[in-house]
Amino acid sequence: MNDKQKEQVKTVLYNILSLIVVAVLWTLFSAWQQSPFFPPPADIWKAFVGLATQGDIEGISLARHIWASLIRIFAGFAAACALGIPLGLAMGLWPRMYNRTRAVLEPIRFIPPIAWIPMAIVLLVGFSRYAFLIWLGAFFPIFITTLLSVTRVNPVHVNVAKVFGASRSYIIRKIVIPSVLPDIATGMRVGLGIAWMCIVAAEMIGGEMIGVGRLILKYAELIRMGEIIVGMLVIGIIGFLMNEIFIVVEKRVFRWRSEVSID
Amino acid sequence: MDSPLLDVSMSKSFGKIDVLRDIRFRVRPNEFLVVVGPTGCGKTTLGNILSGIDKPTSGHVRIMGEDVNPHIHNISYVLQEPSCIPWYTMMQDVTMGLEIRGVGRAEAVSRGSEVIKLVGLEGYENYYPWQISGGMKQRVAIARAYATSPDLLIMDEPFGHLDAQTRYLMQIEIMRIWEQDRKTVVFITNNIEEAVYLASRILVLTKLPATIKKEYVVDIPRPRDLTDERFLEVRAEITQQCEIVE
Numbered sequence: 336m337n338d339k340q341k342e343q344v345k346t347v348l349y350n351i352l353s354l355i356v357v358a359v360l361w362t363l364f365s366a367w368q369q370s371p372f373f374p375p376p377a378d379i380w381k382a383f384v385g386l387a388t389q390g391d392i393e394g395i396s397l398a399r400h401i402w403a404s405l406i407r408i409f410a411g412f413a414a415a416c417a418l419g420i421p422l423g424l425a426m427g428l429w430p431r432m433y434n435r436t437r438a439v440l441e442p443i444r445f446i447p448p449i450a451w452i453p454m455a456i457v458l459l460v461g462f463s464r465y466a467f468l469i470w471l472g473a474f475f476p477i478f479i480t481t482l483l484s485v486t487r488v489n490p491v492h493v494n495v496a497k498v499f500g501a502s503r504s505y506i507i508r509k510i511v512i513p514s515v516l517p518d519i520a521t522g523m524r525v526g527l528g529i530a531w532m533c534i535v536a537a538e539m540i541g542g543e544m545i546g547v548g549r550l551i552l553k554y555a556e557l558i559r560m561g562e563i564i565v566g567m568l569v570i571g572i573i574g575f576l577m578n579e580i581f582i583v584v585e586k587r588v589f590r591w592r593s594e595v596s597i598d
Numbered sequence: 599m600d601s602p603l604l605d606v607s608m609s610k611s612f613g614k615i616d617v618l619r620d621i622r623f624r625v626r627p628n629e630f631l632v633v634v635g636p637t638g639c640g641k642t643t644l645g646n647i648l649s650g651i652d653k654p655t656s657g658h659v660r661i662m663g664e665d666v667n668p669h670i671h672n673i674s675y676v677l678q679e680p681s682c683i684p685w686y687t688m689m690q691d692v693t694m695g696l697e698i699r700g701v702g703r704a705e706a707v708s709r710g711s712e713v714i715k716l717v718g719l720e721g722y723e724n725y726y727p728w729q730i731s732g733g734m735k736q737r738v739a740i741a742r743a744y745a746t747s748p749d750l751l752i753m754d755e756p757f758g759h760l761d762a763q764t765r766y767l768m769q770i771e772i773m774r775i776w777e778q779d780r781k782t783v784v785f786i787t788n789n790i791e792e793a794v795y796l797a798s799r800i801l802v803l804t805k806l807p808a809t810i811k812k813e814y815v816v817d818i819p820r821p822r823d824l825t826d827e828r829f830l831e832v833r834a835e836i837t838q839q840c841e842i843v844e
Contacts (some may be wrong), residue, residue, distance in 0.1 A: 491679045498649050498675040499695040499746065500668040513685040591685040591726045 374561045379568075382561030391553060391562070395545055401569060404534050404547040407462070411469025411537075412530045418470075419477030419526070420519055427485020427515070428507065444479070448472045448533045452540050465537045465546075472533035473526035480522030484515040517592060520585050524578060531574040603627045603782050604750060608657030610643055616807035617643050618654075623801055623810065625750075628780040632793040634836065635803030641786045642678055644808075645754035648784060649675040661750060674743035676753040682727035682735045688714065689723040691738055695746040706745075713741040716775060733764040740772070744781075754786045769795055773821065790840065794833045795822050802839050812839050 336344075358376050365373040374382075386397040426433035433440070448471045455464045492510050501509075538548030551566035602624035610618040617640040625631050635641050646652035647659055650666040650673065659666045666673070674695065683691050689710050696706040714720055717737040727735055736756060743751055756772075757765040769792055776783060776796075787793055793800050800814040814836060818828050 491677055491681050492683055494646075494651050494675075494677065495681050495683065495742075496694065496698065497651055498668050498673060499698040500670075501698045505698060510683070589685075592728070 371558075372560050374564070378561045379564050382559075383565045386550075386562060386565055391550060392557075393544060393553075395550075397550075397565070397569070400545055400547050400550045400566075401573065403543075403545040404538070404570075405573070407465040407537065407546065408469055408527075408530050408534060410462070410466040411533075412473050412527055414466060414470045415473035415477055415526055415530070416523060419474050419522070420481055423478045423481025423519075423522075424485060424512075424515070427482045428511070430486070433482060444475045449536045452536065456540050461542070465534075465541050468537035468540075469530045469533050472529040476525040476529060477519070477522040480525070481515060481519050484518035484522075485511060487518075488514045517585070517589050520581070520589070524581050524585075527577060527581070528574060531570055534570065603629075603662060604648070604784070605658070605660040605663075606648070608647065608654035608659060610640070610647060610652075610655050611807075618647075619807040619809045620657075621808070621810060623813075625782060625784060627782050630776060630783045630785065630796055630798045631801065632785045632787060632797035632799070633801045633803060634787060634790060634793045634840070635808060636805050636840065637788050639803050639805045639808045641788070641803070641808075642754055645675065645677070645752055645784075645786050648750075649673055649752050651675075672746060672749045674746055674748035674751050676736075676739050676743045676751075676756040678755040678758050680727075680732070680735050680759065681739050684727050687724045687726060688719065688730070688738055691727075692741045692745050694742060699746065709745055710741075713745045716744060717741045717771065733760055733768065736760060736768065737771075740775075744775070747781075749782065751781050751783045752786075753783065755788065756785075757792070758788075765792075770821075772796065777820065790833055790836050791824065794818075794829060794836065795824065800836065802836060 361373075362375050362377075365375040383397070386400075388396075390396040391400070448468050451468060451471055455467055459467055488511050492514065493506055496506050496510055534546065535548035535551060538546040539552060541549065543549070544553070547566050547569050551563050554560075554562040554566070604625040606624070607620075607622045608618070609616070609620055621644065623631075633641065633644065643652065647654050648666065650659075650668045650671070661671045661673070664670065683694070686694065689707065692714055693701075693706040693710040696709060701709070711720070711723070714723060717740055719734060719737055719741065722730060722734070727738075730738075736759070740753075740756065743753075757768050760768060773796060785793075785796060794816060797814075797816045800816060802811045802814070803809070804811045814832065816832060818826070818832065822829055
């Protein structure tokens with residue numbers, strides 16, 4: 336085993352240790368509090384098993400909740416990518432497009448998705464409400480990172496191509512796009528995180544009784560912390576796993592980079 | 599005198615700042631012209647204008663009688679900054695100019711191998727820039743410039759970022775390559791010793807706004823010895839010129 340592998344094993348062990356420390360602290364805290372608001376990890380585990388095997392108060396299993404949320408997130412996230420990446424590229428390449436619409440785009444960016452809820456309820460129905468709110472959350476980080484990245488393309492690389500008489504299309508395909516791809520991936524990763532953050536808000540208004548966010552709300556009304564915490568952890572863990580998968584893919588795709596940020 | 603390959607007569611200003619003032623010179627085919635000037639005197643601007651990236655404010659830059667245009671002329675430019683394309687392997691990088699000019703892949707690779715060998719980097723064809731040293735990267739940039747067999751090769755302080763040792767070796771290497779094919783070169787530097795070592799002719803620039811202060815024809819036989827009496831004489835003379843400039 337070389338030093339690098341040793342370091343990796345250490346990293347994994349320390350992460351497990353951190354988890355154990357948090358679980359122990361949580362156990363001690365809940366034992367000290369003796370409050371239904373701080374159920375011990377054992378109770379949370381029981382709530383998890385209950386949700387996974389018997390389902391919630393309406394008999395909807397945890398897996399179905401997760402699946403419903405995942406589909407909504409992917410729909411909203413895919414729409415955000417499909418719009419944010421081309422628009423960011425176009426506006427980065429033709430900054431006038433952005434400069435002349437800035438007064439429209441920028442204020443929208445600062446309206447939090449939650450503030451859109453009433454509009455979404457009035458204007459949209461069913462699945463589109465979820466997709467819209469998640470799209471709102473994911474779109475701007477993807478759009479803005481792509482846009483900024485295009486303006487930061489190293490002019491030296493562009494000049495190298497220009498001196499050989501490269502066409503604009505060559506410069507876009509071979510210089511600009513490869514240069515911005517890693518940033519687009521980062522934007523997508525941030526966007527995906529925000530998409531998960533929007534899911535609870537989206538499922539508050541969705542009407543349907545399914546989804547991890549809805550699950551949390553259901554048990555919030557009953558003040559049953561065990562199930563609420565299960566819902567929270569599910570969102571956290573799935574988001575974490577997706578991010579990890581994203582990082583692995585990034586490292587593969589961007590082999591030419593000596594390092595990939597892991598924020 | 600042969601008809602000039604490059605005919606320059608121009609000025610350049612950015613807004614109110616005059617950078618290059620009335621720069622006039624001609625370069626004959628097969629000449630190794632070195633332009634020396636102090637830091638910040640607009641040397642890079644000169645390189646950018648000669649290569650057609652930037653335009654002069656007034657006057658002209660003509661190659662074989664026509665205004666410089668990368669779409670028509672076969673120019674190569676080695677930039678001062680590290681210029682390897684991070685997502686290109688060495689072979690892709692070196693053959694970039696050939697790819698842009700529409701040369702077939704097989705032919706481009708065979709020419710690429712030639713120039714990679716020329717700069718002594720064979721065996722590294724599939725390496726990415728982050729895997730090789732600064733000196734190697736600069737050699738990749740030089741190989742890339744040679745790959746298209748340019749009519750005019752412009753180099754802007756190509757060794758500026760290298761350590762003294764590598765720099766010296768690169769100077770020897772560039773001379774060896776030049777003696778083989780006698781490409782027309784315009785080489786920009788702030789290093790007088792480098793200038794005297796390489797040049798068939800030297801133009802000394804003043805500080806901003808840069809004008810041509812003096813011209814020297816260097817007729818010391820090659821390969822030149824840095825400690826040779828005649829070499830030191832020329833070097834001292836130019837150094838003196840530069841001091842007056844300051």
